[in-house]
Amino acid sequence: MNCQEIRPQITAYIDNSLESQLVSEVRRHLDSCAACAEFHREQLQLADWFSSGSIELEPPAQIWAGIEGRLAPASAFHWNFLEFFQFPSFRYALAGVAALLFLSAALLLNSGEAVSFNSALAQIESYNLNVEGNPFWPEVRSQNPFFEFDRQGLERVDNPFDRSDQLP
Amino acid sequence: MSSDVSPEELKEIVRRAQNGSPEDFQRLYNLFSKPIYNFIWRLIGSTEDAEDLAQDTFLKVHNELKSLREPGQFKFWLYRIARNEVYQKLRRSQRATEVSIDDEEITYFNFIPDGSESLNPEKEVLSRELNEVIGRALKAMSPKYRDVFVLAVLEKMSYEDITKIVGRSLLSVKTDIYRARLIAKDILNDYLRTK
Numbered sequence: 222m223n224c225q226e227i228r229p230q231i232t233a234y235i236d237n238s239l240e241s242q243l244v245s246e247v248r249r250h251l252d253s254c255a256a257c258a259e260f261h262r263e264q265l266q267l268a269d270w271f272s273s274g275s276i277e278l279e280p281p282a283q284i285w286a287g288i289e290g291r292l293a294p295a296s297a298f299h300w301n302f303l304e305f306f307q308f309p310s311f312r313y314a315l316a317g318v319a320a321l322l323f324l325s326a327a328l329l330l331n332s333g334e335a336v337s338f339n340s341a342l343a344q345i346e347s348y349n350l351n352v353e354g355n356p357f358w359p360e361v362r363s364q365n366p367f368f369e370f371d372r373q374g375l376e377r378v379d380n381p382f383d384r385s386d387q388l389p
Numbered sequence: 390m391s392s393d394v395s396p397e398e399l400k401e402i403v404r405r406a407q408n409g410s411p412e413d414f415q416r417l418y419n420l421f422s423k424p425i426y427n428f429i430w431r432l433i434g435s436t437e438d439a440e441d442l443a444q445d446t447f448l449k450v451h452n453e454l455k456s457l458r459e460p461g462q463f464k465f466w467l468y469r470i471a472r473n474e475v476y477q478k479l480r481r482s483q484r485a486t487e488v489s490i491d492d493e494e495i496t497y498f499n500f501i502p503d504g505s506e507s508l509n510p511e512k513e514v515l516s517r518e519l520n521e522v523i524g525r526a527l528k529a530m531s532p533k534y535r536d537v538f539v540l541a542v543l544e545k546m547s548y549e550d551i552t553k554i555v556g557r558s559l560l561s562v563k564t565d566i567y568r569a570r571l572i573a574k575d576i577l578n579d580y581l582r583t584k
Contacts, residue, residue, distance in 0.1 A: 229567035238548035274519025
């Protein structure tokens, strides 16, 4: 390896992270190259300065206090409902419930229309079977010579096309 | 510190915390709060932000701990979450201020917090100067170089462990640390010249 290639290995060597198979090569190079030996010395000094000058702070107590507060049990019941909107799963669930309600309302409305339709149909059918209230009854009767109608329903009299008595 | 417990013991603590033990979760906090807080502080440069981000990190750990399949990887997973929180904060700050996070004008690095009682008074003067140099050096680095430099040089983590945190190859980590050290050396040389 040339100097450019070996210098990253030198810094890894300083940080005790050089692969074992490269250690001897780096040491040989440092013994033979004055420039890289100087680089090695500077980097050692840098590491020393940074280590000695670096401060370690104690984490403030309010970090844990904040965590504890956010992990308070559900029985505290001080939830703000709006905070749940930050959770995507809650938004999806809400959308699903709204869709379900909308669908139910649509079905209910349709079934109401079906009821009114059925009642209208029954009224129409009543015109066919019940002579009362049928404004077209006199005309129907006059146009159909084969039937005599009574108030209860249809009654067939003298129908020359009737073969029902011959049916098995 | 995490070095107070053996790896096997740490695995057991993580497993119990995964099963919902609040005492074990607090134990994890006690073991890792200081290194994580300092890691975040060195990346973000502000104790106020470090406090918020450390809290967010541990809350995320609490909520997602069950998703950790290998309890033995807890430490790297924790650092990864902390690093991601910092990056998200930096992106939000960048969008808010429309200033590059590499911009030298950003002065959020404050390594000597006012009223800090954690400093040894005898070291305070030297520490203050050195910390200014460290702060300038870290500020001069891009986040990509800053996090590996902090982990290697300040946290003394092995390159192998760093790859598990930053998600890059060993060669990439090695190269980035080398480049970060060159930047730090230039800043240190400037400081020594002025002295």
